[in-house]
Amino acid sequence: MSAQRDMKEKSPWRTPVTIIIITVIGVIAIVALVTVAVLQNKPLSQKYKYGIVLDAGSSHTALYIYEWPAEKDNNTGRVEQTHSCKVQGPGISAYASDPWKAGESLTDCMHEAQQKVPRNKHEETPLYLGATAGMRLLNMENSSASDQVFQAVEEALRQFQFSFQGARILSGQEEGAFGWVTVNYLDDRLKQGLETTGALDLGGASTQISFVSSNYDGSESPKNSVTFRLYGNDYNLYTHSFLCYGKDQALRLTLAQQTLSGPVIISDPCFHKGYTKIKNYADLYDSPCVSHRKPQGAPATFNHTGTGNFQQCQEQIKRIFNFTYCKYSRCSFNGIFQPLVQGPFGAFSAYYFVMDFLNLTDTSEPLTEVKDKLTKYCATLWSEITAQHHTVKEKYLAEYCFAGTYILTLLTEGYNFTSESYSKIKYIKQIKGSDAGWTLGYMLNLTNMIPAEAPDSPPLPHAGYVSIVTIMAILLFIVFILSIRPLWSRCSKQLHIV
Numbered sequence: 001m002s003a004q005r006d007m008k009e010k011s012p013w014r015t016p017v018t019i020i021i022i023t024v025i026g027v028i029a030i031v032a033l034v035t036v037a038v039l040q041n042k043p044l045s046q047k048y049k050y051g052i053v054l055d056a057g058s059s060h061t062a063l064y065i066y067e068w069p070a071e072k073d074n075n076t077g078r079v080e081q082t083h084s085c086k087v088q089g090p091g092i093s094a095y096a097s098d099p100w101k102a103g104e105s106l107t108d109c110m111h112e113a114q115q116k117v118p119r120n121k122h123e124e125t126p127l128y129l130g131a132t133a134g135m136r137l138l139n140m141e142n143s144s145a146s147d148q149v150f151q152a153v154e155e156a157l158r159q160f161q162f163s164f165q166g167a168r169i170l171s172g173q174e175e176g177a178f179g180w181v182t183v184n185y186l187d188d189r190l191k192q193g194l195e196t197t198g199a200l201d202l203g204g205a206s207t208q209i210s211f212v213s214s215n216y217d218g219s220e221s222p223k224n225s226v227t228f229r230l231y232g233n234d235y236n237l238y239t240h241s242f243l244c245y246g247k248d249q250a251l252r253l254t255l256a257q258q259t260l261s262g263p264v265i266i267s268d269p270c271f272h273k274g275y276t277k278i279k280n281y282a283d284l285y286d287s288p289c290v291s292h293r294k295p296q297g298a299p300a301t302f303n304h305t306g307t308g309n310f311q312q313c314q315e316q317i318k319r320i321f322n323f324t325y326c327k328y329s330r331c332s333f334n335g336i337f338q339p340l341v342q343g344p345f346g347a348f349s350a351y352y353f354v355m356d357f358l359n360l361t362d363t364s365e366p367l368t369e370v371k372d373k374l375t376k377y378c379a380t381l382w383s384e385i386t387a388q389h390h391t392v393k394e395k396y397l398a399e400y401c402f403a404g405t406y407i408l409t410l411l412t413e414g415y416n417f418t419s420e421s422y423s424k425i426k427y428i429k430q431i432k433g434s435d436a437g438w439t440l441g442y443m444l445n446l447t448n449m450i451p452a453e454a455p456d457s458p459p460l461p462h463a464g465y466v467s468i469v470t471i472m473a474i475l476l477f478i479v480f481i482l483s484i485r486p487l488w489s490r491c492s493k494q495l496h497i498v
């Protein structure tokens with residue numbers, strides 16, 4: 001017995017030094033395990049990519065810079081607008097008689113873009129220019145002038161180190177569909193496969209309506225249908241763009257309606273009482289939207305005088321819509337098919353600018369109240385309006401009564417929004433810091449950043465890996481300590497014997 005005990009007590013594995021070494025190795029192994037797990041799964045330091053889109057609209061041009069983490073190209077939900085720049089002066093279509101000035105007008109914003117995008121990224125940053133209704137109208141009216149404007153603009157943009165991908169006119173359908181993509185992408189509705197939001201865009205020369213309807217599969221009026229497969233979901237979008245029904249061209253249509261006989265004075269209910277301005281007939285009719293209606297033998301000028309009456313203004317506006325002809329099951333106006341509006345809508349561009357100015361963005365307010373407020377606003381004297389808003393551009397100020405009335409008429413009479421569906425409209429300028437408009441959707445499409453199928457996501461996020469490995473390591477450590485406890489107690493007994 002005593003010989004056996006001697007043997008046990010002399011075993012080299014049972015000495016206190018050995019046990020301490022085993023414990024230290026165990027602890028080191030566990031710490032190493034956690035460290036490797038943490039470092040292996042740590043996201044790489046963020047590198048960003050950039051994209052630039054120029055929105056060459058009818059009233060002005062704007063530049064947008066987008067940024068996204070480089071390794072997430074195909075995973076989206078992460079593209080953000082980091083900068084925007086408003087080009088000084090009018091839209092590029094206004095430079096038809098001086099095309100090189102169209103190119104020159106863009107340089108200040110392009111220099112800003114050079115400062116905002118890191119220098120080492122310039123060459124790989126795609127730069128796009130998309131032109132909308134202003135250039136659509138110029139192209140219809142004078143295609144060689146439109147080509148020259150594009151030539152000048154392209155030449156100016158090639159001077160910069162960015163990867164210029166070309167300048168082109170977007171179709172109305174593209175403008176509507178990309179606006180819808182932008183809104184739903186920013187709201188994270190596409191990735192999550194949620195019910196989508198319709199898009200209402202009011203520009204200066206055209207207006208777009210786009211939404212998904214359960215009653216529309218594209219078979220009736222296929223030209224209004226756009227199909228997408230995004231993140232594994234199929235969408236059949238209804239979209240239509242009304243050329244000449246943007247805010248500025250709609251004003252021309254309404255004024256043209258009142259000047260058919262070429263009067264010297266126009267008493268206009270859409271302008272405030274006390275407003276009076278001498279305007280040129282040539283300027284009013286200088287657009288393909290109205291040029292064919294120019295009254296014969298009209299004087300050179302007319303006196304545009306306001307009477308400030310919402311009801312009468314709405315009557316004038318209604319006359320620019322044709323509700324009599326429709327070859328489909330249902331139409332909005334001008335014989336254009338439109339299913340009943342469905343779901344929530346985001347209304348942006350001039351919808352927002354105008355309704356925000358008029359303090360009418362709260363759509364939970366009943367439509368009757370909205371109309372009452374607008375009636376009061378339109379009836380306010382021009383002198384009072386200018387005194388209250390002396391910092392607002394006079395052109396905008398003079399037109400808010402018309403523009404507000406036009407918006408309500410377009411929505412309720414044109415698109416058939418009811419009191420109930422009107423309350424589902426949200427007037428928006430930005431979503432999560434990015435402007436609502438077609439530009440983001442356009443860039444996402446051209447850079448293939450929205451995959452057709454849902455992207456594979458790692459089984460666990462980084463924090464998940466770290467937590468699980470840490471918990472496992474702690475458990476292992478406890479098991480290890482418990483398993484060597486008998487050795488420790490024997491070791492302390494041995495120390496007592498010694």
Ligand SMILES: O=P(O)(O)OP(=O)(O)OP(=O)(O)OC[C@H]1O[C@@H](n2cnc3c(O)ncnc32)[C@H](O)[C@@H]1O
Pocket residue numbers: 056057058059060091132133134202203204205206207246247248349350353354357396
């Ligand atoms: O899409 P298109 O039709 O080409 O037009 P655009 O791109 O120039 O159109 P915007 O959305 O930039 O502007 C829409 C309209 O809103 C006007 N607008 C811009 N800012 C405004 C403001 O603060 N108040 C009132 N109107 C404004 C502008 O003059 C246009 O008539």
